[in-house]
Amino acid sequence: MEITFLGTGAMVPTADRNHCSFLLAFRDEGILFDCGEGTQRQLKKAKISPAKITKILISHWHGDHVLGIPGLIQTMAACEYSGTLEIYGPSGSKEFFSRMFNSFVLESRISVNVHEVNDGVFFENEWFNIEAKPLRHSSRCIAFAFIEKDRRRINIDYIKKFGLQQHPVLKQLQQGKDIEWKGSKIKADEATFVVKGKKIAYVADTAMCNNAVEIAKDADLLICEATLAEDMKDKAEISRHLTSSQSAEIAKSANAKKLVLTHFSPRYKTVTHIKEQAKKVFKNVSCAKDFMKLTL
Numbered sequence: 001m002e003i004t005f006l007g008t009g010a011m012v013p014t015a016d017r018n019h020c021s022f023l024l025a026f027r028d029e030g031i032l033f034d035c036g037e038g039t040q041r042q043l044k045k046a047k048i049s050p051a052k053i054t055k056i057l058i059s060h061w062h063g064d065h066v067l068g069i070p071g072l073i074q075t076m077a078a079c080e081y082s083g084t085l086e087i088y089g090p091s092g093s094k095e096f097f098s099r100m101f102n103s104f105v106l107e108s109r110i111s112v113n114v115h116e117v118n119d120g121v122f123f124e125n126e127w128f129n130i131e132a133k134p135l136r137h138s139s140r141c142i143a144f145a146f147i148e149k150d151r152r153r154i155n156i157d158y159i160k161k162f163g164l165q166q167h168p169v170l171k172q173l174q175q176g177k178d179i180e181w182k183g184s185k186i187k188a189d190e191a192t193f194v195v196k197g198k199k200i201a202y203v204a205d206t207a208m209c210n211n212a213v214e215i216a217k218d219a220d221l222l223i224c225e226a227t228l229a230e231d232m233k234d235k236a237e238i239s240r241h242l243t244s245s246q247s248a249e250i251a252k253s254a255n256a257k258k259l260v261l262t263h264f265s266p267r268y269k270t271v272t273h274i275k276e277q278a279k280k281v282f283k284n285v286s287c288a289k290d291f292m293k294l295t296l
Contacts, residue, residue: 148197
């Protein structure tokens with residue numbers, strides 16, 4: 001499971017920070033969280049093929065989070081993308097998407113499904129689910145949590161006692177089912193052990209709210225906006241954004257393991273003070289920068 005930050009700036013990009021976006025690579029999925037202007041170029045610089053993207057999760061439809069979608073899809077079409085791109089966003093996303101793509105000539109298209117989500121689990125497969133919760137911003141905005149499912153792994157030393165190593169029947173044990181093998185009963189609870197799945201939460205633009213804590217509860221990694229430093233708390237409340245300390249309070253209240261701050265105002269040439277403010281509340285914190293990678 002690898003995360004690549006493609007953009008860590010706020011409304012106005014800078015020479016060092018592009019508009020907001022990051023990619024989560026897991027198994028055969030490439031899940032893009034937000035898609036600010038220039039995201040496709042950031043992918044190119046990061047040496048990541050757009051063909052790897054299977055889903056785009058849109059927190060809200062402010063320009064710095066979505067203006068990269070048309071260019072990215074146009075490039076995917078030019079590269080003969082063969083899959084169906086699934087896009088998930090808040091209420092109104094279908095209309096916004098339609099208006100966006102009716103505003104210019106698009107020579108070739110790919111298959112796209114746009115889904116509107118609000119609260120709760122909206123996607124689930126064998127390996128993970130994704131859930132959403134509404135936030136408190138100046139437009140409809142949602143937070144996301146990617147939750148890997150717990151999985152069973154084989155206790156090799158235990159099953160060797162039965163002369164069993166490589167066999168299709170092992171899959172039943174991994175599914176939690178007891179099996180019969182050459183006259184012996186092998187219990188799944190003894191032949192396997194549970195590996196707890198990872199949880200990654202993303203809190204985009206918002207003022208302080210309970211749902212920001214709820215979506216991040218027990219997260220292994222919380223990626224959270226920290227647009228402004230603490231001395232601009234009043235401005236943050238007016239614009240419905242978070243300060244560094246507020247982001248840390250969310251991580252602390254949610255019992256998250258690690259906090260990564262992003263979406264920094266272009267007024268800051270350095271974010272060292274933002275990190276230090278957050279660390280006074282929550283110790284395990286770092287500031288994202290463009291092209292930073294994290295592996296879980």
